[in-house]
Amino acid sequence: MSTEEGYETPEPVRFDSKIAVLLRDDLESWQRLNVTAFLVSGLGSARPELVGEPYEDGDGTRYLPMFRQPVLVFEGTKELLMAAHGRALGRGLPLAVFTSDLFATGNDRDNRAAVRAVATAELDLVGIALHGPRNAVDKVLKGARMHP
Template structure:
C-alpha cells in the first residue's frame, strides 16, 4: 500500500453558483458527480472492505475540487468547457422544480446554452485544461 500523494493527470471540478441554498449545493454536487462517473467508469476505484470483511461500494479514484462563482462565471466556464471538449455535466435552476430524470432533460432541452440558468457544472479532463477552464472561480467556502 502506497501512502505517498498521487498527482493525477486528470482533474474533476464542480463549480456551484454562490447564491444557492446549502441543501441545493449538496444535491447539485451529487447529481453532477454521478454524471461524470457514469461517463467515465475508469474514474471508479475498487470496492472497499473493512476488517470484518464487510464490502462497501467503490468511490472515485481521485479528489473532486469544489468551486464557487456567480451566474456569469458559471456561464463563462460552461462555454470554455464545451469549446475545449471537456466532459461536462450541468444542473439548472429549473431542475429543482422537476421530479425525475426525463423532466430534467426536458427543461434543459427547451433552453439555448447561453440562456441556461445554471446552478452547477462539473468538468473532467486533463488537469491543465480543467484549471484553465475554471480560472477565476473561487474555492467553495
C-alpha cells in the same frame, strides 16, 4: 517511500487530471449539496475509469466503489459559471450541467426535458461538473474560488 513507525508509506499520488464542480455562489446549502451529488454522478457514469475498486472493511463487508481521485468544489458568480461552461464546451471536456429549472422537477425524464427545452446560451446554470487534464480544467475554472 518514507518510513513511519516501522511501516513504509507510499508517496502521495499526484493526478494528471482533475474532477471539479463549479457551483453558483447564491445557492442555499441544501441546493449546493444536491447539485454536487447530481453532477458528479454524471461524471462517474460517463467516465467509468474514474471509479476505483469496491471498498471492504476489516470484517469483509463490501461497499460501493467511489472516484479514484478527489473532487474539488469551487464557486463563482452566474457570469463566471456561464463563461466556464463555454470554455469547457470549447475544449470538448466531459461536462454535466444542473440548471435552476431542475429544482422544480422530480424525476429524470422531467430533468432531461427541462434542459432540452432551453438553448445552450440561455441555460440558467447553477452548477457544472467536469473532468479533464489539470491545466485544461484550471483554465476553464479561471476566476473561480474554492468552495468554503
